[in-house]
Amino acid sequence: xxxxxxxxxxxxxxxxxxxxxxxxxxxxxxxxxxxxxxxxxxxxxxxxxxxxxxxxxxxxxxxxxxxxxxxxxxxxxxxxxxxxxxxxxxxxxxxxxxxxxxxxxxxxxxxxxxxxxxxxxxxxxxxxxxxxxxxxxxxxxxxxxxxxxxxxxxxxxxxxxxxxxxxxxxxxxxxxxxxxxxxxxxxxxxxxxxxxxxxxxxxxxxxxxxxxxxxxxxxxxxxxxxxxxxxxxxxxxxxxxxxxxxxxxxxxxxxxxxxxxxxxxxxxxxxxxxxxxxxxxxxxxxxxxx
Amino acid sequence: xxxxxxxxxxxxxxxxxxxxxxxxxxxxxxxxxxxxxxxxxxxxxxxxxxxxxxxxxxxxxxxxxxxxxxxxxxxxxxxxxxxxxxxxxxxxxxxxxxxxxxxxxxxxxxxxxxxxxxxxxxxxxxxxxxxxxxxxxxxxxxxxxxxxxxxxxxxxxxxxxxxxxxxxxxxxxxxxxxxxxxxxxxxxxxxxxxxxxxxxxxxxxxxxxxxxxxxxxxxxxxxxxxxxxxxxxxxxxxxxxxxxxxxxxxxxxxxxxxxxxxxxxxxxxxxxxxxxxxxxxxxxxxxxxxxxxxxxxxxxxxxxxxxxxxxxxxxxxxxxxxxxxxxxxxxxxxxxxxxxxxxxxxxxxxxxxxxxxxxxxxxxxxxxxxxxxxxxxxxxxxxxxxxxxxxxxxxxxxxxxxxxxxxxxxxxxxxx
Numbered sequence: 001x002x003x004x005x006x007x008x009x010x011x012x013x014x015x016x017x018x019x020x021x022x023x024x025x026x027x028x029x030x031x032x033x034x035x036x037x038x039x040x041x042x043x044x045x046x047x048x049x050x051x052x053x054x055x056x057x058x059x060x061x062x063x064x065x066x067x068x069x070x071x072x073x074x075x076x077x078x079x080x081x082x083x084x085x086x087x088x089x090x091x092x093x094x095x096x097x098x099x100x101x102x103x104x105x106x107x108x109x110x111x112x113x114x115x116x117x118x119x120x121x122x123x124x125x126x127x128x129x130x131x132x133x134x135x136x137x138x139x140x141x142x143x144x145x146x147x148x149x150x151x152x153x154x155x156x157x158x159x160x161x162x163x164x165x166x167x168x169x170x171x172x173x174x175x176x177x178x179x180x181x182x183x184x185x186x187x188x189x190x191x192x193x194x195x196x197x198x199x200x201x202x203x204x205x206x207x208x209x210x211x212x213x214x215x216x217x218x219x220x221x222x223x224x225x226x227x228x229x230x231x232x233x234x235x236x237x238x239x240x241x242x243x244x245x246x247x248x249x250x251x252x253x254x255x256x257x258x259x260x261x262x263x264x265x266x267x268x269x270x271x272x273x274x275x276x277x278x279x280x281x282x283x284x285x286x287x288x289x290x
Numbered sequence: 291x292x293x294x295x296x297x298x299x300x301x302x303x304x305x306x307x308x309x310x311x312x313x314x315x316x317x318x319x320x321x322x323x324x325x326x327x328x329x330x331x332x333x334x335x336x337x338x339x340x341x342x343x344x345x346x347x348x349x350x351x352x353x354x355x356x357x358x359x360x361x362x363x364x365x366x367x368x369x370x371x372x373x374x375x376x377x378x379x380x381x382x383x384x385x386x387x388x389x390x391x392x393x394x395x396x397x398x399x400x401x402x403x404x405x406x407x408x409x410x411x412x413x414x415x416x417x418x419x420x421x422x423x424x425x426x427x428x429x430x431x432x433x434x435x436x437x438x439x440x441x442x443x444x445x446x447x448x449x450x451x452x453x454x455x456x457x458x459x460x461x462x463x464x465x466x467x468x469x470x471x472x473x474x475x476x477x478x479x480x481x482x483x484x485x486x487x488x489x490x491x492x493x494x495x496x497x498x499x500x501x502x503x504x505x506x507x508x509x510x511x512x513x514x515x516x517x518x519x520x521x522x523x524x525x526x527x528x529x530x531x532x533x534x535x536x537x538x539x540x541x542x543x544x545x546x547x548x549x550x551x552x553x554x555x556x557x558x559x560x561x562x563x564x565x566x567x568x569x570x571x572x573x574x575x576x577x578x579x580x581x582x583x584x585x586x587x588x589x590x591x592x593x594x595x596x597x598x599x600x601x602x603x604x605x606x607x608x609x610x611x612x613x614x615x616x617x618x619x620x621x622x623x624x625x626x627x628x629x630x631x632x633x634x635x636x637x638x639x640x641x642x643x644x645x646x647x648x649x650x651x652x653x654x655x656x657x658x659x660x661x662x663x664x665x666x667x668x669x670x671x672x673x674x675x676x677x678x679x680x681x682x683x684x685x686x687x688x689x690x691x692x693x694x695x696x697x698x699x700x701x702x703x704x705x706x
Contacts, residue, residue, distance in 0.1 A: 008516035119565025257513035265505040
């Protein structure tokens with residue numbers, strides 16, 4: 001087995017991991033800040049792909065779809081928070097879980113009714129068709145773009161949370177909402193924004209995955225499971241955990257695919273089991289949280 | 291965030307509610323089932339995966355099966371009796387399919403079962419029908435269902451089998467001395483297709499350079515691509531089904547595989563070609579049981595298309611849809627000839643039945659009940675060559691049905 005093959009495999013793993021990171025991130029932010037396990041995350045990922053496709057065909061450009069879909073679906077997420085999820089804060093964790101679980105069914109059926117159950121072609125944007133010579137082999141341009149874009153989104157998110165006043169309020173709000181309220185911060189608005197951000201990230205993941213996979217109403221089901229695995233490995237609610245675990249899972253799947261391809265999907269769950277045995281709270285999780 | 295105690299209390303309540311709900315459910319289940327009133331309707335059970343990755347194909351099957359039933363009922367039914375189709379969602383799950391099939395037989399008192407799309411699921415359905423002595427016409431590709439181990443006198447296989455399709459596709463695409471790589475879904479369908487391709491390529495004199503088994507239902511195939519490219523084959527056979535086919539081909543094309551090698555599939559799927567578009571599928575070659583474009587050269591196909599268009603607002607029937615029509619249609623023809631639903635009489639008729647429902651003459655071979663029929667080899671057209679949005683494929687070959695296409699009865703373990 002030569003080195004160039006292993007390097008190519010590593011790239012495949014990182015590209016795969018980048019998609020995992022972006023979807024797991026939305027899930028973990030919403031859980032970390034609001035304590036809501038969003039079971040509709042996969043369905044919103046799918047909605048993102050359809051919205052991106054629809055907006056791209058409306059404007060004639062993939063880039064508008066990529067930009068607008070996460071914003072619009074994020075706004076839709078805020079509506080969900082306002083109308084549905086908000087009423088369940090402070091209740092046990094399973095109430096919002098059941099709500100979002102039901103919501104995911106409604107969303108999937110809704111898309112089936114509007115767009116049909118068959119897949120819809122989502123062409124790769126013309127600028128990103130083709131492969132790039134990495135020196136060791138050829139790699140699809142589009143997947144390199146996905147890696148780069150995810151890196152940029154992560155950087156922006158990190159700066160926002162760590163370096164801005166808004167980020168400070170968000171982090172403090174997650175620790176102690178009561179004190180924030182006493183200090184005169186409208187915590188409801190913060191929660192609204194956070195839920196919108198989480199949903200927007202799911203939608204971004206969906207648009208990014210569109211040109212790689214076929215777009216269909218069930219495309220979120222598998223993604224939800226993957227995002228949960230990544231979130232659990234990284235530690236529930238941990239952003240750093242989601243990033244590290246996402247890349248780890250992607251690379252792990254890719255490397256296993258090289259030696260034992262039929263095990264490629266199972267390895268993700270094996271990894272989760274192994275991590276949970278050693279650190280039940282996940283790699284970066286806080287004790288007592290899960 | 292509520293404190294720990296309130297959380298505990300709340301979970302307690304919901305748990306109690308759940309228990310109450312559960313006991314109510316059990317009570318409903320325990321109530322005696324109302325038996326179905328005896329009537330003389332002929333009922334055909336039709337399990338198919340209406341949800342899941344094969345849903346598009348499944349829905350086409352239902353439409354075609356309903357058409358077959360409607361056409362017969364319009365003519366006064368079978369032996370004067372109305373025919374009813376009972377469609378059930380098998381959820382692409384062998385256990386679910388077995389339960390639904392058993393229900394169809396026990397509760398709905400169906401006279402025969404037609405259907406199932408996944409090779410693994412059809413074997414589960416076959417287990418049940420075999421044990422209950424109910425005729426089962428399978429419309430999913432399988433090699434093993436005709437082998438002695440799985441076969442029963444009640445089992446009929448209307449679909450093509452992996453042996454037939456891979457041989458026909460290999461004949462058109464693989465030449466002596468070529469190097470062939472395989473990407474295969476790791477379940478019954480993939481394994482059988484791989485076996486078929488390897489048998490065909492050995493006969494042709496081509497060499498296998500590698501086989502990669504991928505998990506069934508995977509969304510991302512990129513991790514298999516570097517390895518496949520490093521094998522440097524002339525032909526890549528991708529043996530998977532439904533969305534797996536669309537995703538695998540799409541991602542192979544992304545990696546530039548088509549510039550290096552030819553992509554070949556055992557069964558080229560109408561709906562998956564629609565799902566990912568002409569640019570991705572361009573030049574991909576695969577086998578098929580049916581393609582609507584046959585209508586220009588085949589009278590039966592033209593009639594079938596016409597009837598389907600009339601019933602479905604001008605839409606055309608698809609490959610896997612056609613199986614629903616021929617599976618139910620051949621069974622109803624046999625029931626008509628047998629004068630009713632008597633299982634042994636219908637089996638006797640089916641064994642000698644000559645039928646022509648979608649594409650030309652077909653018959654069930656007596657020893658193993660495999661339908662002997664033509665195999666199409668199709669090539670996906672490039673966008674600029676498409677005359678209409680339904681003009682997806684060019685017909686590369688149409689091998690007429692012959693017993694020699696099949697493995698011999700002796701090889702399958704049947705007494706000859």
